[in-house]
Amino acid sequence: MRSPWITLGKFCLLVVFCLFAVELKAEIEHGSLSVIPDLIYEDLADIETTELYDAFSGFNGGVKLDYYFREDPFARTTLHLKSSDLLLQGGFWEQNYRAPNFQVRLLDSIVLGNYRLKVGEGLVFSRSSGTPQVMSPPHPRSFSPQGLSIDVAVKDWHLMSSYSRVKRDVRISENKISYLPKSKGDYLGSSMESIGSLIVWHQQDRLNVGALYYHQEYDKGFVRADQDSLLQVVGIFAQADTGQHMLSLEWALQKSGSALRTEWGMSSGCFQQKWRYSYVGDFQRPAYAGKPLLLSSLDERDEILAELSFTIHPSLVAEAGTVQSRRFGDLGDPPWLSHSSLRVRYQDHDSRLAGTVKLIDREILTAVDSSFVTSIPKHYRFSLQGAHRVSKAFELDFAARYHYQEKVASLSSGAWWQQGVSLIHDIGSLWAGLSFWSSANYKMILPDDSDVGYETIGKNSARAELRCKVMHRSTKLELRLRQDLKQDKATNLDLSLSGKF
Amino acid sequence: MFRVLILILMLSAPFLLSGQYYSATSNALSGLSILSESVADYSLSPVLGESGISSFYHRPFNTPGIDIFGLHSAIAKNDLILAVGTSYLGHKDYCRQNPYLNLNWTYQGLIVGATGHLLYDAVGQEDGQYLWSWDLGLKYTYQGYSAQLLLLHKDLYDEAYQISVKASPSRDVDLGIGYQRNPNMEDLLSLGIVVRLNDYLGVLSSWQNQQSRFGGGLMLHLGQWSIGYSVRSHPDLDLSHAISLDYSW
Numbered sequence: 102m103r104s105p106w107i108t109l110g111k112f113c114l115l116v117v118f119c120l121f122a123v124e125l126k127a128e129i130e131h132g133s134l135s136v137i138p139d140l141i142y143e144d145l146a147d148i149e150t151t152e153l154y155d156a157f158s159g160f161n162g163g164v165k166l167d168y169y170f171r172e173d174p175f176a177r178t179t180l181h182l183k184s185s186d187l188l189l190q191g192g193f194w195e196q197n198y199r200a201p202n203f204q205v206r207l208l209d210s211i212v213l214g215n216y217r218l219k220v221g222e223g224l225v226f227s228r229s230s231g232t233p234q235v236m237s238p239p240h241p242r243s244f245s246p247q248g249l250s251i252d253v254a255v256k257d258w259h260l261m262s263s264y265s266r267v268k269r270d271v272r273i274s275e276n277k278i279s280y281l282p283k284s285k286g287d288y289l290g291s292s293m294e295s296i297g298s299l300i301v302w303h304q305q306d307r308l309n310v311g312a313l314y315y316h317q318e319y320d321k322g323f324v325r326a327d328q329d330s331l332l333q334v335v336g337i338f339a340q341a342d343t344g345q346h347m348l349s350l351e352w353a354l355q356k357s358g359s360a361l362r363t364e365w366g367m368s369s370g371c372f373q374q375k376w377r378y379s380y381v382g383d384f385q386r387p388a389y390a391g392k393p394l395l396l397s398s399l400d401e402r403d404e405i406l407a408e409l410s411f412t413i414h415p416s417l418v419a420e421a422g423t424v425q426s427r428r429f430g431d432l433g434d435p436p437w438l439s440h441s442s443l444r445v446r447y448q449d450h451d452s453r454l455a456g457t458v459k460l461i462d463r464e465i466l467t468a469v470d471s472s473f474v475t476s477i478p479k480h481y482r483f484s485l486q487g488a489h490r491v492s493k494a495f496e497l498d499f500a501a502r503y504h505y506q507e508k509v510a511s512l513s514s515g516a517w518w519q520q521g522v523s524l525i526h527d528i529g530s531l532w533a534g535l536s537f538w539s540s541a542n543y544k545m546i547l548p549d550d551s552d553v554g555y556e557t558i559g560k561n562s563a564r565a566e567l568r569c570k571v572m573h574r575s576t577k578l579e580l581r582l583r584q585d586l587k588q589d590k591a592t593n594l595d596l597s598l599s600g601k602f
Numbered sequence: 603m604f605r606v607l608i609l610i611l612m613l614s615a616p617f618l619l620s621g622q623y624y625s626a627t628s629n630a631l632s633g634l635s636i637l638s639e640s641v642a643d644y645s646l647s648p649v650l651g652e653s654g655i656s657s658f659y660h661r662p663f664n665t666p667g668i669d670i671f672g673l674h675s676a677i678a679k680n681d682l683i684l685a686v687g688t689s690y691l692g693h694k695d696y697c698r699q700n701p702y703l704n705l706n707w708t709y710q711g712l713i714v715g716a717t718g719h720l721l722y723d724a725v726g727q728e729d730g731q732y733l734w735s736w737d738l739g740l741k742y743t744y745q746g747y748s749a750q751l752l753l754l755h756k757d758l759y760d761e762a763y764q765i766s767v768k769a770s771p772s773r774d775v776d777l778g779i780g781y782q783r784n785p786n787m788e789d790l791l792s793l794g795i796v797v798r799l800n801d802y803l804g805v806l807s808s809w810q811n812q813q814s815r816f817g818g819g820l821m822l823h824l825g826q827w828s829i830g831y832s833v834r835s836h837p838d839l840d841l842s843h844a845i846s847l848d849y850s851w
Contacts, residue, residue, distance in 0.1 A: 452679060485703070487684070489677040491851055497655060497675050499686045501701060503720060505732075514732050516720060518688050518701045520673045522655065535673050537690045537699055539722045539730055561697040561724055563671070563690050587692055 142546055143283060144392075145554025146240040147217075150179075154190055154237040157181035160575075160601040169552060170594035173197065177241060177552060191215075194241035200285045202238035202245060212250040214238065218263060220300060221338030221351030222362035223391025224384075225315050231340065232309050233261055233300050240553075242284045244269055246296050246389060259311075261300040269294050271321070279324040281388060293320040294388065302338075310339040317387055327357070328385050345369065358383035358401075362393055371412035379404045382429075396426040396438050403427055420444045436477065438462040451490040458483055478507035496523040498534075504545060515540030517547060517558065521566075529571040537563045550581070551595065562587045575601040623817075624660040624670050624689050626830030626846035630806035630819030634794040636741070636750045636766040637778040637806075640830070640848050641676040644685040644704045647752060648715035649739035651708055653678040654826075654850030656687075663839040668693050672846075681708050685717075697730065698723040706739075713741040721758070733758060746770035759786055766792075774798040788812055806832065813837075819844075826850050 157163030163181035168174070175196035182189040191203030191214070204214035217236040219229035227236070235252060239245045246265030253260050272280035273290030282288055295318045302311025315334040322330045336353035347366040353359065364377040380403040381393050394404045408422035423441040444457040459482040467474050482505070488498035499520045506514060521534025538545065539561045549556045563586040571578045581595040623633050625642035635647035642656040653676045660670040674687030688701035699722045706715025717737040724730025736756040742749055748768040755761050766780030775797050782790040794808035794817075804821040819832025828848040833841045 452677065454684075487686070491677070497677065499675065501686070501703075503732075516699075516701070516722060516732065518699070520675060520686065520688070535671070537688060537701070539697065539699055539724065561730065563692060587697075 142548070142555045145548065146284075146552065147243055149552075149554050150192065150240045150243075151237060153179055154181060157190075157601060163599070163601045165597065165599035167552065168594075168596045170592075170596070172591065175552075190237050192238065192241040194285075198285070200241045202241045202243070204238045206235075210252045210254075212252075213248075215245045215247050216250050216263070217245050217389065218250070218261075218298070218300075220313060221311075221336065221340075222349060222364065222379075222393070224351050224353040224360045224362055224393050225298075225313060225334055225336055225387050225390055227389065228391040231342075232259070232304055233302060233311065235261070235263075242286075244281075244283060244285060244388075248296075257304050259300075259302050259304060261298075263296070263298045265294070265296040267294055268292070271319075273321070274324050277322045277324045278319060278328075278330075294318070296388065307343060308339070308341045310337075312337045315387060327383065329356075332385055332387065334387060353384070355384060357385060360384040360393055373410040375406070375408040377404075377406040379406075394426060395424050396440055397428075401429040403429070416447055416449045418446045420446070436464070438464065438477070452488065454485075454487040456483075456485045480504075480506040494525050496525060497521070498523065502545065502547070504540075515545045517545060528573065529569065531570075532566075532568040534566050535563065536566065623834065623842075624672055624844065625656065625658045625674075626819055626832045626844040627806065627821070629660065629834045629842060629844040630808060630817045630830075630832035631778070631794040631796075632792040632808040632810040632817050632834075634766060634778045634780050634792050634808060635752075636748055636768045636780065637776050637794050637796050639850070640828070640846065641685060641850070642672055642674045642687065642846060642848070644674060644676060644687055644717065645672075645689060645700060645702055645719075646754075647739055647741075647750070648704050648717040648737045649706055649713040649741035649750060649752070650676075650685070650715075651683065651706065651713045651741070652676060652850065653683055653685075654848060656846060656848040658844055658846035660689075660842065660844040662842045663836060664841055664843060676704070682706070683708070683715075696723070696725055704737075711743040713739075713743075715739050715741075719755075735761075754782075760784060761786070 153165060161183050165179040167177040169176065173196065175194065178193045180189065180191050186208050188206040191201065194200040202215040204212060204216055206212050212235045215238040217239055218226035218233065219236055220226045220233040222228055235250045246263065247267040248263065248265035250261065250263035268291050270282060270285060270288040271278045271290050271292045272282065272288050278292055297316045298313060300311060300313040302309050313336050317332040319330040332355060334353050334355045336351060338351040340349040341347070345368055350363040352361045360381045362377070362379040364375065366375040367373065379393050382401050386393070394402055395406065396404060404424060404426040406422070406424045408420070410418060410420045412418050421443045423439055426438045439462050440459070442457060442459045444455060446455040447453065461480045461482065462477045463480060464475055464477055467476060482502065484502045486500045488496055490496045502517045504515045515538070517536065517538040517540070519534055519536035521532050524531045538558050540559050544557050544559045547556050547558060548554060565584045565586060567582045569580040577599050579597040583593040585591045623629050625640055627638045627640040628635065628643050628646055631637050633646055635643045635650060638650065639652055640656050641650065641652050641654045642658055644650050655675040658672045662668055662670065668691070670689055670691045672687065672689040674685065676683055676685035683706050685704040686702070688699055691698040700719055702717050702719045704715060704717040706713055719735045719737070721733040721735060722730050735758045738753040738756070740751045746769060750766045752764040754764060762782050762784045764780055764782040766778060768776055768778045770776050776795065778794045780792045784790065791811045792808060796804060796806050798804045802823050804823065806819045806821060808817040809815065813836065815835050815837060817832060817834040819830055821828055821830045826849055828850070830846040830848070832844050835841060
């Protein structure tokens, strides 16, 4: 049994260390560090949707129409309408099923429809980088709370309450919920989900402190014995921002256990750093919580994250980060799993180059002679991206990746290579490129500009690609054509038209 | 059946597979990179000293179903040149790629460079094999003369040491000779010539003692653009054809 005093002791040490660091005289505001982006690709679609609504935020109206020609085509519409007291935001997805997410916001304090809440460090809702917020609706395919949220403020005190009741898709096994999908689709089963929350916080210039109560209920039980259809959580959160330093904390408690996440960020001259400690005990993750642990959410763990950035020269930045995660409950010494990254970026007036090396630990269970053996095979990833502006209208770019994993189970290595040429003009741009990949049975995930924000590639293939962008005032037309040169010779066409007024 | 035989031949001839004579210039010049001005030949030489972009299509032995594509680019930053590129051999039963990254540094007439290759080949849709290899090079140019020392395909079966020299007896003629020592295969001797007939047209030709023997091609220059076409003979097989499009700066 793990003593809570050890956790408390670690936390006290971290707080003392942070308070000491606050005394240091820092010079510039801290920026955002994110050296470990490979771990959050599931959230890329919602991040892209948030960025889209943010781009519309300064305008009374905005619309974006997307059409994706595939073997199974789909379309998406995004809308933003604003008056002095009213804001309507929403998206609609049409494929072999329809998926809308809409929201009406009155007087900037009453929200009706689909919403996302950002509170604290993300143990109960999504992670907030400031005070609690009711966010725009997510990607139309993403599930989110659907109901009412009210935010009232009296002087420095804020009260936010929300209630959601929605019949959502679930995967059913033996009339119990085996899986709560993040995205809408054909899951055959459904369950009524009810969520209520009450959040109160006190806000000052540089400090906000608050508490929350959360209630979640499903009309079916869960297959997993450690998950309950009725979940109640209480928690506290706090955040202090001195301009140079940022300290934040969230602690949440439920019947079965507790979770803690705390973070310190600092910037000083050419140096930035971020430290985070997370502990998730026997804690059932709420349906719309952030990802409290980056490496695993399956069992009782604690995790330490450190990210450092150093500006060696105005055009050269080196960044390093590591996440170390440990499982509790093993009989022997629990193995530490880590995800470490080193990135170097160079940029000047006409060139940019970035190289990244990542080392990733993954525990793999292999069947050997009627027993199972766990191993952590060596796995590293190397990526390189660069571009050079040859002239005012002409730019070259390339990107490459190589993933290597010791072949213990079915995974092995993969590589991807892309080169392109851009023609750039005031009214738009044209990009043409070729990509080759050889990943055979290894599925490689690549970030891209598509609807979900990433692409999964496998097998050996080559592809030609053309991207065209035309802009006129606040209207933009984008076209992306991809032609596979091997495999099934599939043609993909993405067409997007957006306007702001 | 013939295609299968070609494939077997290609699989059993590592030197051919490494590749390297895929671009229109290397196809015409028997891989004598000291005579080449195409950035596509960074896959052959780490000390080319050129910048631009190049793409090519190569059909080995005029065999239908086997296509080789290449895309290469090189940018100069002060005395440094960074080059990247890849060639892609696609066949329904075989796949081979040769992506590389090159860095070379020029100081007066001296060029020092290194290239890292990540070779990949796979039969069918099976999991393929990755092989890392390295090229190192040193080149010195003085007036109309150049000499070049290369270590090629380090750690591969076809690892080779190459020495070559170039002389320009007149402004429009370049002559080159190269000797390549291959510890695991027969050594190669190559002779090549480039003649610029006028501002627009150049002729390239070469001879090599092993395998493909004769190469020849034409290069059409239109300002910074160049279009090249070349053929290369083989004692037993049909001609290999290559066409390339280059833009230099």
